[in-house]
Amino acid sequence: MIDLTCHVAGVPFKNPIVMASGTFGFGREYGQRYDISSLGGISGKGLTLNPKAGNEGLRVYETPSGMLNSVGLENPGIPYFLEHECAYWETLDTVRIANLGGNCLDDYVQGALLIQADHDKRVALGQVVIDMIELNISCPNVKEGGIAYGVKTVAAQEVVRLVRQATSLPLTIKLSPNAEDLVGMAFMCEDEGADAISLINTISGMKIDVHRRSSVFRNLYAGLSGPAIKPIALRMVHQVAQHVKIPIMGLGGIVSATDIIEFIMAGASVVQVGTYNFMNLNGGQDLLEGLEQFMLDEKIQSLDEIRGIV
Amino acid sequence: MGKVISNTQVSDQVYLMSVEGHAGGRTGQFYMLRAWGDYPILSRPISIFNISGDSIDFLYQVVGEGTELFARLRPGDPISLEGPFGNGFPDVYGRVALVGGGIGIAPLYYCAQQLPNADIYLGFSKEAYLLEPFNQVAGKLMTNVGGFIIDDIDFNQYDAILACGPHGMMKAIQRKQQQSQCTAEVYISLENRMACGIGACLVCSVSCHDGRKKACTDGPVFAAEEVLLHD
Numbered sequence: 001m002i003d004l005t006c007h008v009a010g011v012p013f014k015n016p017i018v019m020a021s022g023t024f025g026f027g028r029e030y031g032q033r034y035d036i037s038s039l040g041g042i043s044g045k046g047l048t049l050n051p052k053a054g055n056e057g058l059r060v061y062e063t064p065s066g067m068l069n070s071v072g073l074e075n076p077g078i079p080y081f082l083e084h085e086c087a088y089w090e091t092l093d094t095v096r097i098a099n100l101g102g103n104c105l106d107d108y109v110q111g112a113l114l115i116q117a118d119h120d121k122r123v124a125l126g127q128v129v130i131d132m133i134e135l136n137i138s139c140p141n142v143k144e145g146g147i148a149y150g151v152k153t154v155a156a157q158e159v160v161r162l163v164r165q166a167t168s169l170p171l172t173i174k175l176s177p178n179a180e181d182l183v184g185m186a187f188m189c190e191d192e193g194a195d196a197i198s199l200i201n202t203i204s205g206m207k208i209d210v211h212r213r214s215s216v217f218r219n220l221y222a223g224l225s226g227p228a229i230k231p232i233a234l235r236m237v238h239q240v241a242q243h244v245k246i247p248i249m250g251l252g253g254i255v256s257a258t259d260i261i262e263f264i265m266a267g268a269s270v271v272q273v274g275t276y277n278f279m280n281l282n283g284g285q286d287l288l289e290g291l292e293q294f295m296l297d298e299k300i301q302s303l304d305e306i307r308g309i310v
Numbered sequence: 311m312g313k314v315i316s317n318t319q320v321s322d323q324v325y326l327m328s329v330e331g332h333a334g335g336r337t338g339q340f341y342m343l344r345a346w347g348d349y350p351i352l353s354r355p356i357s358i359f360n361i362s363g364d365s366i367d368f369l370y371q372v373v374g375e376g377t378e379l380f381a382r383l384r385p386g387d388p389i390s391l392e393g394p395f396g397n398g399f400p401d402v403y404g405r406v407a408l409v410g411g412g413i414g415i416a417p418l419y420y421c422a423q424q425l426p427n428a429d430i431y432l433g434f435s436k437e438a439y440l441l442e443p444f445n446q447v448a449g450k451l452m453t454n455v456g457g458f459i460i461d462d463i464d465f466n467q468y469d470a471i472l473a474c475g476p477h478g479m480m481k482a483i484q485r486k487q488q489q490s491q492c493t494a495e496v497y498i499s500l501e502n503r504m505a506c507g508i509g510a511c512l513v514c515s516v517s518c519h520d521g522r523k524k525a526c527t528d529g530p531v532f533a534a535e536e537v538l539l540h541d
Binding site: 023074 | 348353375503505507508509510514515517522540
């Protein structure tokens with residue numbers, strides 16, 4: 001019997017496969033295709049305090065083995081989410097992670113306070129709908145906030161500290177591969193009381209239309225994801241895992257069971273799957289089956305046997 | 311998973327592909343097609359051109375890596391179909407005009423079969439194609455090569471206008487709807503890039519007067535006056 005269970009920040013995951021923010025909506029669409037409660041967890045679409053329209057113009061462009069996106073955190077805002085999406089989340093038997101973005105420090109803090117207040121209210125009624133907050137200080141596609149906090153450790157420290165104070169929910173910080181000092185950033189998160197680290201967000205990239213002589217994106221730059229970034233993500237997860245004690249949710253270009261195994265071997269506790277959801281609408285289900293088969297074939301009883309062995 | 315029955319070039323860079331299987335869908339809906347493994351990353355949203363008993367047809371233009379791979383498919387080759395997705399064209403009544411530009415003619419053939427008295431207006435930039443099948447299902451068929459087919463349409467003659475084509479053409483339709491002060495219901499089908507096709511990724515987001523909508527699930531068909539088409 002294979003044991004796929006994992007723990008991150010005291011939260012039990014039935015398996016290590018978590019759907020990454022921004023690629024899975026709030027789960028409803030994929031939930032119509034397969035039982036998403038079979039997954040380890042889902043991280044919902046990035047939420048900001050107020051509704052956000054996202055970026056104008058082209059929002060996606062394919063690259064060799066990857067894609068650039070410039071969605072710009074389009075979302076309905078936290079109050080809408082709490083009122084309209086939580087009822088669906090309540091029906092799910094999987095770890096539900098609210099991804100929190102922001103334009104400024106106060107947005108992050110107010111957002112965390114709203115989620116916490118809603119959580120407390122529901123706990124009093126015997127409900128838990130949000131199991132964890134993922135703090136997104138690393139979106140490259142929003143001008144204010146986002147990446148500005150994700151690059152500088154000092155700027156990030158204040159956000160992490162204040163959000164940590166605002167919520168007692170387990171907290172994972174989604175870090176940017178564009179951080180000026182990634183290990184220093186991870187240390188800071190650990191020191192400030194974060195429970196886990198999600199690593200990596202998309203890598204800032206660019207595509208130029210040579211006929212129009214301009215970037216294809218209104219924001220000039222966009223976020224690169226997909227298998228093209230997997231070697232970088234894997235290296236970063238390995239590097240950070242050597243230095244911090246808190247668990248890592250590893251992500252970046254996972255499209256197969258062996259990709260998952262690589263991240264676990266690099267030191268990740270669980271993994272997140274993003275772009276693959278677009279390549280295969282039943283991706284979560286297929287990866288889970290593939291992972292079980294791989295472990296059977298390789299006679300791996302539990303992921304603890306191989307976690308961080310490289 | 312389907313199997314290609316035929317894949318025929320009908321014009322420069324334009325192909326008509328027939329895939330076997332009992333696929334469903336209403337006019338104006340689309341499928342996400344994929345005829346490769348992991349790369350290119352994204353499947354391609356392609357409108358339903360026609361559905362007959364045991365096959366579904368797609369008309370597509372080779373514009374990039376994915377559609378180039380479609381063009382290489384031979385009878386018997388496997389192809390993955392996910393769908394049908396999207397809202398499709400609404401039911402319309404009375405005198406109907408179907409207006410297509412370039413590869414935007416793709417969803418209109420299936421439409422025309424269900425609206426046998428509709429007038430069809432097709433605009434092409436270089437060369438007209440598939441006129442014979444369209445002629446067989448049209449009340450009246452008008453074509454324009456190299457010009458502006460919109461100029462040939464009297465919006466006031468119609469109760470409903472269903473259109474699909476490039477961005478500039480859809481803008482021209484919006485403009486003409488306003489200027490003519492017609493009472494026709496005007497619907498446009500948008501050709502946006504998509505990633506998931508099912509409403510999760512927000513890549514295909516459309517600016518509307520009452521906020522953002524998704525081309526894949528709220529559309530691809532929108533009331534023309536509802537959408538903000540930017541330059």
